[in-house]
Amino acid sequence: MAKAEAGIGRREGLMLLAATALAACAPPRPGGPAPIDLFAAASLREVMDAAVADHLRRSGQTVRATYAGSAQLARQIAQGAPADLFMSADESWMDWLDQRGLIDPSARRRLAGNGLVLVAPVSSPDAPVDLTSPTGLAERLGDGRLAVAEAATPSGRYGQEALTRLNLWPGVKDRLAPGDDVRAALALVARGEAPLGLVYATDALAEPRVRVVAAFPPASHPPIAYSAAPVRRRDGAGDPVAAQAFLDLLAGADGQALFRRFGFAPPPA
Structure with a gap:
């Protein structure tokens, strides 16, 4: 994990700190319980x-959400950021x-699983990419780069791993456009700044400006597992019972039905 830690830059950390500060400034629901971070x-x-939104309707309790790469969030929690609940896109940062x-x-x-797909801008040719052929992937990239999340993140x-197992990594490792997290990679494709991007299947569903041109076989990468746990806050604040x-x-x-509605798979065993 030391190599992964080195991939978290000063700029990304400052951006996340700013987002966390904004979330912490959000006022709680008048007369309601303290918010969950x-x-x-x-x-x-x-x-x-x-x-x-569903939890607010049920309980009257606000949840203040901060979204970023799992690696960035875990590092911020270790540095004392005020989080009550952490949800990671893989097990390794939770283990950390x-x-x-x-x-x-x-x-x-x-809580959930996911898949990996290759996406292209909707304005690009509506033709699949053959993941069994390094030549096919290279031809579709043309002079462009493959948008990916940076290597410290779970999706990265x-x-x-998927590109390596399919023998595609040697042909693309020097042609990457890395983003801070998977949504940054998705945005590059959506804006037409990259001809292809490697993202989660649910990301493709959330962005109407991209289309799926290939799905990676599940056996090409470790099972994608989203895990969550209450955080033991160093400042002693927060409400562990509410987070739980x-x-x-x-x-x-109800929560699992919500994950399915947004395209997530059941959690791996």
Whole structure:
């Protein structure tokens, strides 16, 4: 994980600190319980926005969500950022926090799965990309670059593993356009600044300006697992019981139905 930690830059950390400060300044619901501070992987934005709204209707409790790459969020939590609940796009950054005693391991839950796809701008030719052929991928890239999340992020690692197992990595490793997280990679394709991007299947559903041109076989990468756990805040603030209640909602039947509605797969066993 040391190599992954090195991939988190000063600029990205400052941007996340600013976003966290803005979320912390959001006023709680008048007369309601104290808000829950949620740090969630960028690819969870749409489903978590819906879950947050549902939780507010049910309980009257506000959830203040901060979205970024799992690596950035985990590093910020380790530095004392005020998070009550962490949701990671893979297990490794959750393990990293667990090793530092910063999450409640007994309450840790796997909530959802996902897949990897290759996307292109909707204005590009509506033709699939053959992932069994390095030549086919190179021809579709043309003079452009493959948009990916940077290597420290879960999607960046999943993507590199998939490209390596399919023998595509040697042909693209010097032709990457890395973004801070998977949504940054998605945005490059959506704006037409990259001819192809490697993102989660749910990201493609959330962005109408891209189309899926290939789906990576599940066997080409480790199972994609989103896990969540309450954070043991160093400042002693927060409400662990409230954070656990929101996590229970996500893990329950209604929460799981919400994940399915936004295109997520069941959590890997």
